[in-house]
Amino acid sequence: MKKTLLVTAIAGALGASAAQAATVYNQDGTQLDIYGNLQTAYKSVNNAEGNSEDEIFDNGSTFGVKGQHVINPGLTGYFKAEWEFNADEAKGSDQQDGISRSDQVYMGLQGNFGDARVGSWDTLIDDWVQDPVTNNEFFDVTDSPVSGDDGVNTQNTDTDREGDKIQYMSPVFGGLQFAVGAQYKGDAEAENVDSDGNAAFFGGAKYTMGAFSVAGVYDSLDNYDGEITGDIYDTGPEAGEDFDAGDQYGITAEYTMEQLQVALKYERYESGDDDYLPDENRFGLGSRYGYGYGDVYAAYQYVDLSGGDAWEAVNDDDSRNEIVLGATYNISPAMYTFIEGAWYDREEDENDGIAVGAVYSF
Template sequence: MKKTLLATAIAGAMAASGAQAATVYNQDGTKLDIYGNIQIAYYNTDTGDGDNDSSDGIADNGTTFGFAAEHVIYDGLTGYLKLEFDDIKADEMATAVDNEDSGDTAYVGLKGNFGDVRLGSYDQLIDDWIQDPLTNNEGFDASDSTSLHGDGANQQTDKVTYTSPSFSGFQFAVGTQYKGDFDSADSGVDEGGSNASFFGGAKYTAGAFSIAAVYDNLDNTLYVDENGSAESVGDQYGITAQYTVNTLRLALKLERFDSDADDGDAAVGDEFLADTNFYGVSARYGYGMGDVYAAYQYVDVGAGDFSDEIEETIDDDQERDETYNEVILGATYNISDAMYTWAEVAMYDREDDEGDGVGVGITYLF
């Protein structure tokens, strides 16, 4: 489950994170906003464990509290920050600041005519530009290359990103994640060493159509090989196209995880990480009082690269591990400008229906 502030589109003023923010200070070019939400949900999911094949319960769904500030340094240059405590349990607010799992968004930046430079912890570029347009849902999302290697939280930290302004619809972003000497215990980098990864992407927008491509070399996302050495899990990249007609948005995703793990290596979860292709399509329609949405994704584990797939020239000796058909359906209903409910059902086509489930929930924003 992704811990999101909002679904991608929720009727007008609720379409973006912080839309309900309270401005507590706005003077002399400096502005401070406070925002947040409470998210409560009920889930019933299949565990794939024989007789006891489902579990259910009421859970916090990603309650968030955040601060956003900016100030004008001079005309054309603005400094800003964002500090967000995510996944705060509704009954643990008093200890949230001490919780290592909260606060996965914390960054400072400069923006102006030159573009935007950001430093800190925030969502991955491939998440924002490639994965979220397909399913940035309330509870159930299509699988992706990040969920496959299982280290998305690490990818959010210690980054710097430059995002260009739009040049007649074209925009690009480049960045790095730097893990230094004192990060070695958490990152797996050899003690006394340091490492900088690379990620980058490009996006083109023309009217109602947009297309984006992103690459991340995952150099700080590691597994332990058969010799006990920490190595990069591989590379991830993808392309996503979107088209919007009035309140209908269509999205198409092609995503690839290129594994560097050899068969037999101990990887994330002590499982072999195979090359995997993801082919997804989704639609979201705003009906006035909320959204209805659906997504389908075909997952090909142990597949060749995209060119091999398209040209059907895969080596006859190549062994495919698994293929899956994922389907997610959902809807939201706006009770007011600050409160909405939602319901989703997901089918992931795994053995013994593992991961399939239903969820309902309510969110209040301020």
């Protein structure tokens, strides 16, 4: 999922820190904050026919509330709830108005034992493996097809991976931290592709030593195994046959020193049926530098695709190179602008484009 984050704190001539959430209540160990952002941008992106399409659009405006209370000196309860809304459309338009849908919503307990939570939030492989390479304003390098992100926010249909989760994250022991969890889909849920309840396991570990860190994550994707409802290619699975979604895993090494951050990633999606979805290897390199008035950043990713005979019969490309470039400029501690460009090495230059925009955070 896209998250707008300014990696380097607003500094330099501004001499100020980034905008903070507003605390509306803080008494007797209980604290409540509100926060959010307005994001409006312009984009021009090529469609599948190679024609440029442009628009002014909302780039993920969010309103959030978070709170915590001290249960005892070693245990704190907390919650977080975010909602998205469209900042670019007039009231009464055909688009959804106001606060349209929830984003991250979860609650949990944290203390000396670590952190345990339940609800909806970004996947672990997103946070620990993908984001260090690109976590930009609009364009990113692509993720696996099960992640649903094609880099330009036009195929984010599988946000279902973020919900119905439980997770435990350990404290840091000598630089080492681990996380384990599961996404549970009960038999009463409409999005469950199976007739029975199922828990899909995910887990990972991260080690940090000074400015260097390395993280590895595995996701079983078991909730996407199920029965095919339609024929897929001439030699692919037929309607009524079972489909195995496969597995996803990755590893990222990251180095951060003062204003410079560099990350190197290997990510693999191992298909359970490569006549439907191909095996995918992604080798990524990303870097971000804070120049005092904002950030400049770049990312490169090589995508290697290897599908079965049926998949190859209807797909010409088995590999591609992806490049994303961008920069931000800080107007104030709460407001900044950005410009980004991306090249995805696809037929008809699909999804190549530029985007410019502004963000106001509170």
